[in-house]
Amino acid sequence: MAFASCLSAQLLFRRLSQPLLQQRGACARTMVLDRCFALELPDCTLAHFTLCTETRGSALGACQHSRLAAILGSPGRSYSLCVPVAPEDGYGARVRAAKLHQRLLHQLRRGPFQQCQLRRLLSYLPSGRPGSAQQGFLLRDPQDCLETRRALIELLGACKETPQPHLGEFETDQDGQVWKRLWKLQDGGWQEVGCALVMPTLEPPLHPILPDLPSSVVFPSRKAAKAVLEACTSFIPEAQEILDLVDQYPKQVQKGKFPVIAIEGLDATGKTTVTQSVSDSLKAALLKSPPSCVAQWRKIFDDEPTIIRRAFYSLGNYIVASEIAKESTQSPVVVDRYWHSTATYALATEISGGLQHLPPAHHPIYQWPKDLLKPDLVLLLTVSPEEREQRIAVRGMEKTKEEVELEANNIFRQKVEVSYQRMENPSCHVVDASPSREKVLQTVLGLIRNNCNNL
Template structure:
């Protein structure tokens, strides 16, 4: 392998390579990657960072990237700044690529892992989403199938293609290819060097522009980009535009009930609203609720924009209803934010944004409730309650059941929400005890 790689390096156009294989003219920080492993841990590596060579070892990388299998990296081009249209297009290409890599031969025999590219010290560069495709059999047909799939992607958002190889000494290398039509040209070849994890997960700085929108305008800009291919997006925007931007809550209290499915939200919201003579609302509101399936099938940035704007429509309903009676809301902004964070941030609990991060703060332009109640039950109790319900599951609900790490990330994100924070109520006891606990919270906080 080394005899094939090093002569090739000398023939490459672009940066000149030294005898040690390092790029002598590269002045920018090395590009790093975060690879999500099956146990939800993250393995970090860089391309040609001589300062890190030997300083950090990760035996997981050769086991996954090296022989006897064959591994490929696919990362979307970087989207920087406020180019919302480019973010939407990249997300749609990414989703389509994931669907293609999960079906048909030779991909069904391969393993697919989330891969993030990032540049330490350059937060404006943003994270580049992608995949690592590992073929344990190293089949010769995988390369051709990959080229066919990537060739169908629109060129501005076409993912970059990298191929991992090991030389005679066991060092890992990544060949990077440029695709132009039906032609492929190798543009670089760099050594893979394990590096420590960064202090904060690479996607955290991107969350306000891709998943946890800080205001109505940010979410609105996303759906505006979707109107050419999702007709319902314009209908949602029309409803949002009918809602005043400056809203004031009435003199009656507004209580939000949050929690995973099967924690008793329906029972609590209905019973408490009857006891208080309150108006019962839900997010997303009924005026757009029948479009949920359409947006649930879209990439996360579009799905989150839909749910975020639904909160602003609900806020308009809350403002009007709270002038006449108390208001109970079945889910609101906290639900939108927690699921977005848990979905976007790969890895385990330790990779979530740290407590008090701005992503956990309530949007300044969204009507704020007086109290948020978070219902919780043990995983075992929740599974027992879900059995036999016979309801169609959303993609996220299926993920909650299949992936305990995802469920724990949602729950921890709920607990880190601030201004307002969630008041946790154990919903495992009897119905009467849970209702008494929630009623006590409401009396103490709102009356």
Template sequence: MAFASLPRAPPLLARFSGPRRGAGARAMAPPRCLALELPGCTLAHLAVGAGAADARPDPGAAALLGAPGRSFSLFVPVAPGGDCAARVRAARLHQRLLRQLRAGPLRGCQLHRLLCYCPGGGPDGVHRGVLLRDPGDSPDTRRALLALLDSHVEAPRPRLGEFVGSPRHELWHFLWELQDGRGWRQVGPEPVVRAPEPALHPVVPDLPGSGVFPDREAARAVLEACTPFIPEARAVLDLVDQCPEQAQKGKFPVIVIEGLDATGKTTVTQSVAESLKAVLLKSPPACISQWRKLFDDEPTIVRRAFYSLGNYIVASEIAKESTKSPVIVDRVEVSYQRMENPGCHVVDASPSREKVLQGVLSLIQNECN
């Protein structure tokens, strides 16, 4: 049995892309569509490149990204079929870029999230990015962005694009390419037009490459890729490897209590555990909770791998302790949602602590006899 409050759905990401011409185009083959996240979490879908070449000029696209002001695209490429280590490196680079864009000479620009993709989940996969909007169209913005690219020499290297409007309400996209020993040059242009909303969300085909883990090994592979720069990841993996892959729950009930912060959840869990003489477990478990802040500062794919593996450790602890006594779990929400008919009940936490505790105990007694 479990008690839980339902979490809010996460905000939708934005997406961007654009194929390029020239010598570098054949090697990288960027995506051909984008969906840009606008204020209010609305999305603008655009098509870039050869697929939009025959389309009529689109005043809507030009008004969105053209004058007044100037817009730039910046995204982190991930090689098609890239391994787990490549995805982790790209995610960390994307996070670092966002921090740099929000500071220094670029902090006055507007930032919008975007995601590069191919229609229908093509072979190039999905690339996270950002659209930077300079309302003042300052030449210093372009110089600062190119200097930012110069500071990133390791792979994967960020890709910079620039949107330019024309008096005929056309919108064009240029990519900046580094020439050997000769600095940066523009490649293009490529036409940009509005595109219809896709029937399938672009990230769905790429779910196996995101922070959604179908099993323990998928999450483990992410932390394994982090061990060169996060030494604590090895300690987490060693603890996970000590857990049996198929943990069998004992005969005593397992009660998960979930809730928002500052709702009295911790007080209730402790009181219930004392009343039932139960073992109290927490997620993430105590053996890895000292590294929680460290992993919270990492990109989503790393952070979710840490918490996912923490759930497997808790599941192993639950299986062991439930052979001896009832188990109260403070927050394994993900684990019990995977159970068949977990028996969730929502408890109003607004009354006094004593009434909330009495209501929880009454539910437990009715459900668990």
């Protein structure tokens, strides 16, 4: 296999050494040019571009062309890898693509790729058809090393998944224009199947991944989340145990006469203290999502791609909903996290770029699922980033992947917070949790008494 990969790489290098202008006309006609691309840049903006078979002007102006040339062209060399999804194959195809994307991400951060810049790349159809988006990467080698090419060819040659990742390579011609070659592994070797001119294109009104979110991470129903875990039972045995648990509960449950209060917030904002104190003050049942019956498998699912991880947390919400329905017939109920946290972290993870790329306020993605028991009140505890980090350091808390991301990526934290604030039906009542415990508890109890009956 190593010899074949090396031979394929040598053939590829020989083809790449040919003048681009001699080849581009013939190969351009073989390329399917119906896709656009959104590239995440270090400043958290998105560069959108498409592919054309001939040189033509652009209404976006020379500055946009030069920007793309600086990002994709020489010096150095850039490669694109996109993981295709077959929408007609349903959730199984989405799960397989997500697993492959995660594996490629881990491998592209090691070995000879460590000297390269790795950025998120999304391929999408301008029509916004659900299921058409393809997650991927832009790998930029500032030194244009042969070792990087060889390692990339070997990495993709070892992929046994079908369909295989799409490999593209960007080159600058003598006129300063950037062209993209598309390569495909055929008959044991890499064959060029197209090349086209890279052209800037207008940014769509909404982030192009948005149409896919209800079927990938922000599930609008129990049925959608179940479909994901059903596609995972062959390689995650615990997925079947969770599905069996979910099936033990009715599809629709009704809240009892007592109020239900959900308390949300990032780690170290005081949720544990506040939920316990409120529960004691109101003589309320205290529940947590995910509930204890599935929380034992949390670490397993936290290591999986977002689509699987969010399906786990979503089904945890439906299980705890049945517990809420039962307990709320006897007393008030306080819930430590619920659907809002599941949705906000999913949005912050999947929406590339900065805050400006989140769905606008009042978008349907922020609406509570129709088949999930709804709380009477949702409280969002907040503290400053500096105080939250200090609390984490003092407590020595074990950090999840998302917690590490919150600390390392200020934009990610802001996207989580803004997503919380845009949730609707019910919306979140923001509570400053930085004062003393007694004062925070008084504020919270005041909000509960003003918004809930039967207390």
